[in-house]
Amino acid sequence: xxxxxxxxxxxxxxxxxxxxxxxxxxxxxxxxxxxxxxxxxxxxxxxxxxxxxxxxxxxxxxxxxxxxxxxxxxxxxxxxxxxxxxxxxxxxxxxxxxxxxxxxxxxxxxxxx
Numbered sequence: 001x002x003x004x005x006x007x008x009x010x011x012x013x014x015x016x017x018x019x020x021x022x023x024x025x026x027x028x029x030x031x032x033x034x035x036x037x038x039x040x041x042x043x044x045x046x047x048x049x050x051x052x053x054x055x056x057x058x059x060x061x062x063x064x065x066x067x068x069x070x071x072x073x074x075x076x077x078x079x080x081x082x083x084x085x086x087x088x089x090x091x092x093x094x095x096x097x098x099x100x101x102x103x104x105x106x107x108x109x110x111x112x113x
Contacts, residue, residue, distance in 0.1 A: 035105030
């Protein structure tokens, strides 16, 4: 498989890993859109949110929990932050490996309120 995120999990591509456990890995985005821009990804390859099975539903909750802990660690939890999962090409998903963006550290604008 030629998945960049799977290669990061396997340690084949260096990244600034901030958190890892048996379910997820979290690291800094190489093209940040905010002062804090982290990615939380499953250890095992799941292409997209649409590929999540019923047995894997708790994984997204765990990803959100990790995002919350990282927001506290990065000092952005008090002022606020954004958590995003893009799904599919029209949804803005670039890498075909389920991932959650954690963004913060500045005022975030956009169409969601």
